[in-house]
Amino acid sequence: MFRGPSVPAISVADVKDGAYLLDVREDDEWVAGHAPGAVHMPMMQIPARIAEIPADRDVIVVCRVGGRSAQVVAFLQHNGLERTINLDGGMQHWAAAGRAMVSEDGGAPRVA
Template identity: 65%
Template sequence: MFGHNQVPGIGAAEVPAEAYLLDVRENDEWVAGHAPEAHHVPMHTIPARLDEIPVDRDVVVVCRSGGRSAQVVAYLLQSGRDNVRNLDGGMTAWARAGRPMVNEDGGTPQVA
């Protein structure tokens, strides 16, 4: 379903506040820690949920380290989207850059 060559990317420190952050990780990864404004759409549900992904603003796709999100970016590009970029280094890079994180359990957010 997904394949990728070279996809457009962006560093964690450069993600604009107005970007739509699309987190494609699994539920347990999401619960452990995610960006406060992120939207959770697990990778395997992307084809069925394309209409939830904006076409009129920048979309930054994120996973744990950047591999799965790159595959999703490639899929979205093949689907005719031109407003998508991969978060280089994923949530690991996001956390290293000191960007805000929350979790769903009330504990300390972490990248899982």
């Protein structure tokens, strides 16, 4: 079974407050619920917006379960952004761990 590229990963428990989180999910997923302070950049926009991603600090890339974010980490590392790390389990693990979430639609935050 294809499990995606082998990239550095971090567990939700190891993400420190104030970490740079790059959420690569689609707009509807972001609106439903995301980590406070995360930066939203849908996966398909990454190539055109790569200059917006900091190269001088760790960037934790997150999606729903970790597959899309692993692909983004592989792409970013291939393009010189070596301090990118995949969030293992994505927002599903984030929510399950009870980490803070906010929504953009006025409802209770959720992983969509």
